[in-house]
Amino acid sequence: MNAPADHAHLAPELHLREVPAALIDALQQRFGPQCSTALVVREQHGRDESIFDVPPPSAVIFAESTQDVADAVKLAAQHKVPVIPFGVGSSLEGHLLAIQGGISIDVSRMNQVLSINAEDLTVTVQPGITRKALNEAVKHEGLFFPIDPGADASIGGMAATRASGTNAVRYGTMRENVLALEVVTAKGEVIRTGTRAKKSSAGYDLTRLMVGSEGTLGIMTEITVKLYPLPEAISAAICSFPSIEAAVRTVIQVIQLGVPIARCELIDAGTVRMVNAHSKLGLREEHMLLMEFHGSPASVQEQAEMVQEIASEFGGNAFEWATTPEERTRLWTARHNAYFAAIQSKPGCRAVSTDTCVPISRLADCLLDSVAEADASGLPYFLVGHVGDGNFHFGYLIDPANPQEHRVAEELNHKLVHRALQLEGTCTGEHGVGLHKMDFLRREAGDGAIDMMRTIKQALDPDNILNPGKIFTY
Amino acid sequence: MNAPADHAHLAPELHLREVPAALIDALQQRFGPQCSTALVVREQHGRDESIFDVPPPSAVIFAESTQDVADAVKLAAQHKVPVIPFGVGSSLEGHLLAIQGGISIDVSRMNQVLSINAEDLTVTVQPGITRKALNEAVKHEGLFFPIDPGADASIGGMAATRASGTNAVRYGTMRENVLALEVVTAKGEVIRTGTRAKKSSAGYDLTRLMVGSEGTLGIMTEITVKLYPLPEAISAAICSFPSIEAAVRTVIQVIQLGVPIARCELIDAGTVRMVNAHSKLGLREEHMLLMEFHGSPASVQEQAEMVQEIASEFGGNAFEWATTPEERTRLWTARHNAYFAAIQSKPGCRAVSTDTCVPISRLADCLLDSVAEADASGLPYFLVGHVGDGNFHFGYLIDPANPQEHRVAEELNHKLVHRALQLEGTCTGEHGVGLHKMDFLRREAGDGAIDMMRTIKQALDPDNILNPGKIFTY
Structure with missing residues (x-):
């Protein structure tokens, strides 16, 4: 999924700091084969699932212990060089990118x-x-x-x-x-x-x-x-709806009644089509809620009955149940593969992902207007949501070589975030700020709160070596 | 419950800072009748439910708006004078005490x-x-x-x-x-x-x-x-046990099985006696668990049956149920009045309260050894606990004029905290650190974490005017 390297418009502003050879020498001496400067290793650690392309870190330390991490940070601190922790590289927001240069500390071997x-x-x-x-x-x-x-x-x-x-x-x-x-x-x-x-x-x-x-x-x-x-009983179900609004109204009522539903996910009809094409799941290509209920057998049944009743009020179809682990896996595969199914629906594309989260009473307002805007834009997109929490994701699928598509996607994202903030929500429910949402965060939190964050950062990391340039500027 | 003023041994170290007359003048000008320097008002705001006696603040501002609070802080900041927020004064740990002098900002009128x-x-x-x-x-x-x-x-x-x-x-x-x-x-x-x-x-x-x-x-x-x-159904029950250990083992199993019990409180037999004497509740004077179940009628019944079964395995008596709101109120009155019942059981006494919280698997170890120590000390005490969370409180009842009793109580507290920390617990589950647990916190968190707290404090409040001298020293 790496984009070609010539798309400068996708790159965030770089402020590369010098990584002295003396530091690399010291790291190699301390870490031996746990320190790599091979380009392929550095490139793998200089990229995540975001749309950004920046130069990779100067070295990668494969830490195997707390002491390794501490020693790597101490050496970097001596030279005021950035350190960026790395897990599996699944960030969507550019968290891992070495926009100020520095070294990557890979903790994947610390997996005990x-x-x-x-x-x-x-x-x-x-x-x-x-x-x-x-x-x-x-x-x-x-x-x-x-x-x-x-x-x-x-x-x-x-x-x-x-x-x-x-x-x-x-x-x-x-x-x-x-x-x-x-x-x-x-x-x-x-x-x-x-x-x-x-x-x-x-x-x-x-x-x-x-x-x-x-x-x-x-x-x-x-x-x-x-x-x-592990719950004594688990039941999962799919229910399809005539409109996104009907699905969302169902969710709102379920949450407001305090049903302790364990999962409550929206997938819109277009995304179901992508998932079917990708994973051959044969799902009905309508807007759907995927739900899961955990508890004692009696409680699971009680929850499911309440939700079915609410869904039918809003025109939801009869539930399709998945009670065996295999059936449940199939169902949740649909949800989890949505991102990759969407990416593969448009060869060479990248997704500009949104992550707004609003109070549940505002969910319909926020979501429906944003769907209308996305439809009007002509950009293909996927739409999935942890709607029980008021959190949902559009992924606008853009050709990274096409600045116009990127601009349209960012405008859609902008409008969506603006709407979510007006509805007392947040620009990011779960992905984090990284490089992509720094402006949104400032708008959401206000200058006073950002100043407080910055003051804490400067106090705890006066040389700004810990993953610098993320969340806010300083 | 105010102690006489001559017990210097109860006073924490004072570092009184000057409160200039110019500040008092400015506050009086800005706040008019919302600013009081009357001794009785200041004394009321210079004391909480802790055992400490210190001089009261120099003035009390009765804030009625955010702007009032902001203006009071701004004026105090100009003179680098401490400000201490005040709600209803129910702190147990000296949070409200003006140990570095300053003014109290009473927010009780901001009650909308x-x-x-x-x-x-x-x-x-x-x-x-x-x-x-x-x-x-x-x-x-x-x-x-x-x-x-x-x-x-x-x-x-x-x-x-x-x-x-x-x-x-x-x-x-x-x-x-x-x-x-x-x-x-x-x-x-x-x-x-x-x-x-x-x-x-x-x-x-x-x-x-x-x-x-x-x-x-x-x-x-x-x-x-x-x-x-509000839960569709609520049931509360009392169950008495032949020993504290039997009650605690019951709780541990209830929690480990994931029963979503809403309340699960321990009161030891001695405390039940105090409560009976104070509130004339006629409770059976044995160690008891007070429990409450919330949910649908079916779920409440299911929970209650599981807990009854577990309790009977450990020798618990049949549940006495309280299903009407009046009966439930009587039962929870017993729990909530325990503190005051205990205080009144020994005229003129004060309580040295403990607040340790440990992982549930360590609860029996922590609690039983501490009961034995308290019994051996000869000091009267009350014992209540949010045992479902691994949190419990001894209140050692001391004559504030008797330094020896105070010393014994603090030694018991010391041993208890030391034990809780060894068992991977915390010195304070819910009361806070205030003045009373600063040494315990340092032992619990370690110098590194305390340094981080101090660094944050110094960065956000460089003149140290916000409730100074609490939690840690700086």
Whole structure:
């Protein structure tokens, strides 16, 4: 999915800082084969799923321990050189890009489960473990980790972007599910935040300050998250609707009635067509809600009955149920492959993704006007949404060689964000700010809050070496 | 409950800063009758439910608007004079005490509900509204605000101390339930953090940095919190147990099985005796769990049956049910009056309260050893606990004129905190650090994390005027 290198219009402003040869020498001496300067390795670490093309980092450190991370940061700090943590590279917003130069610290080898505390429903992991690997590691305990952003992202990356996904409507986001951290600071010191206690009033909430800070305040080296008992019963269902509005009105009522639905996802008819073409799923090509219910058998049935009743009021068709694990996997494959199905529907394209999230009462207003604008633009797009949370994503499919398409996509995104902010929402529900939403964030948060963020950043990282140039300018 | 003024041994170290007459003049000019320097008013604002006695603030501003708070802070900032926000004065840890002098900003007149968004399950309030008043204001919408720390605290105070209470086991704490804030900074500027969107990845989580910062980083002037639909069915029950251990083992199993119990409180037999004496409730004087179940009628029954089964395995007696609102009120009155019942059981006493919280698997270890130590000490005490969260409180009842009793109580607290930290817990589950737990926090968080907190504080409040001397030293 790499774009050709000649599309300067896609590049963010670069402020490349010097990476002295003395630093590379010192890194090679300390890390030996764990330090790579090979172009192919650097390029792989200088790119994510965003539309941006920038020069790669000067070296990649494959950290295998907290000490490795601390030592790499200390060496970089001596030379005031940027360090950028790297998990699996699934960021959508340019978080990983070395726009000020520097070195990449790849934590993917730090992928161990350090301790499972099944009785307390907690697990402590290294940041490089992916969510699927974590779930494999805990399932024999009858437990699972619900946060599911689609991609098989690393837990470190998910914490750094405050990720969420399809289960957040019931289980919350990384904000609610990270209990404690070990963090390497800008000086290369190792600190701990939080404990395994379920709640605490012990001073500033450094854990939640780090969660969502996108690598700009510290590098996470251990992460303790909550687990949940695997539900006794799980049922998933598809319901199709005559209009997006009918689907959205159904969702709003489900949420307002407090039904503890575990997943509640919208896919519009056009995206279902792309998914069918890509994954041969044979789904009915209509707007649809994909839902999942967790609980005791009685509670799952009670929830499903309530939702069916509401859906039928809005013209929803009868549910198609998926009760076996295989059927459920097929159904959620449709949801998770939407992005890739869309990308492949237009060869060579990239997606400009949106990520607004609004209060549920504003969801119809926000979504329907934006659909009308997208339809009018003529750009192909996909539309999926964690609508139970008021969060949805357009992906406008653009030819990266065509500046006009890029401009149209960004205008659509602009209008959508502006609308979401007017409706008391946010420009980013779960992807983070990165490079792509810095202007949006300023508009959302206001200069006062941005000043406060900047003041914190400058205090904790005075030489601005931790993933500089992301979230806001300074 | 004010102690006589001659107990110097109870006083924390004072570093009184000058409050110039020019500032008092300026405040009186700006605020007229909203500014009081009357001794009785100042003394009322210079004291909370903690054991500390310190000189009162030099003036009290009765703020009626955000602008009032901002102007008061700006005037104080010109003279580098401390400002201490005041809600209803129910802090247990000395949060409100003017240990560096300064002025109190009383926000109790800022007690309005600004907007109820019933469809989104959110409400925006001023900080001075109490939790009971908030619940009165939203109940006609079929909604409630679950956080219940016992005292009818202000929402501002609850947010500032990251409070929780009896419902946290199901609904979370202020950490999970505050969505957005308006905050007056140390410069007297007004910023907003967060939005009404249910989730967000938009930059640093300033909302959660402010929640629990105990007035040291800013003064909250608007608070948006989550609401919940009033449960269709509520049942409360008492179950008594032959030992504290049997009660605790029951709780541990209930939590580990994922039963969504709404309240799960321990009261030990001695405390039940105090409550009976105080409130004439005629409760069976045994160790007991007070529980509440929320949900659909079927789900409440299902939960209750599971818990009864577990309790009976550990020798718990048959449940005594309270299904009418009046019966439930009687039962929760027992829990909420425990503190006052205990205080009144020993005339003239004060309580040294503990607030440890540990992972649920460690609860029995932590609690039982501490009970044995308390029994051996000979000091009377009360013991209550939000045991579903692993959080419990001893209140050692001391004669404030008796240094020996105070010493014994602090030693017990010390041992308890040390034990909780070894068991991966926290020194404070919900009361905050204030003046009382600064040493404990340093031990819990470590010098590195305290340095990070201090760095943030110094960056956001360089003249150290926002509630100085609390949480950590600087």
